[in-house]
Every structure is written in C-alpha cells, then in structure tokens.
Amino acid sequence: MIFQPKHSQTLLQGRLVSGGNGPAVIVDHAGTAFSLAEVAFAIPDDEDQAAKIRAAGFTISTPLSINLGPGSTRG
Numbered sequence: 001m002i003f004q005p006k007h008s009q010t011l012l013q014g015r016l017v018s019g020g021n022g023p024a025v026i027v028d029h030a031g032t033a034f035s036l037a038e039v040a041f042a043i044p045d046d047e048d049q050a051a052k053i054r055a056a057g058f059t060i061s062t063p064l065s066i067n068l069g070p071g072s073t074r075g
Helices: 048-054 064-068
Strands: 002-005 012-017 027-028 039-043
Touching: 012 048
Parallel strands: none
Antiparallel strands: 002 012, 002 039, 012 027
16 A cells, blocks of 8 residues: 655555554555554555555545445446
C-alpha cells in the first residue's frame, strides 16, 4: 500500500500491522509505525487490502470500483 502521513506531502510505501495488544498501525519500509491519528489516507493495492485498512479505521483513497464494492459497476 501507499499512504500519506498527516502534515506531509510525501507518499510512503508500507503495510498494515494488526496490533495484538493494541490498535492497528501502518508501518513504512524503514520500520516507523504510524497510528490512525498520524495517517491522512492510504491507497490499497487491492480490494481485500482496502477492506482490511477500512476495518482498522484508516481513511482510504481508492479507485471507484473498490469504493462501490463488487458487482456495482455492472450495467
């Protein structure tokens, strides 16, 4: 996934880490953990990842098809 920390114009690559004893965080490739309050938005790699990010409480920015859900683009 790609995400943007709040108060930053830089996009970083990272992964969602579910907190065993605490809340989920997004960890960048340098190993820095970003909490929900520190992330402006995340751009998931796919629909499954989008669902996990959204369930953890993070704001996502995605293609329209992910926001609408499966089957919603059929005519």
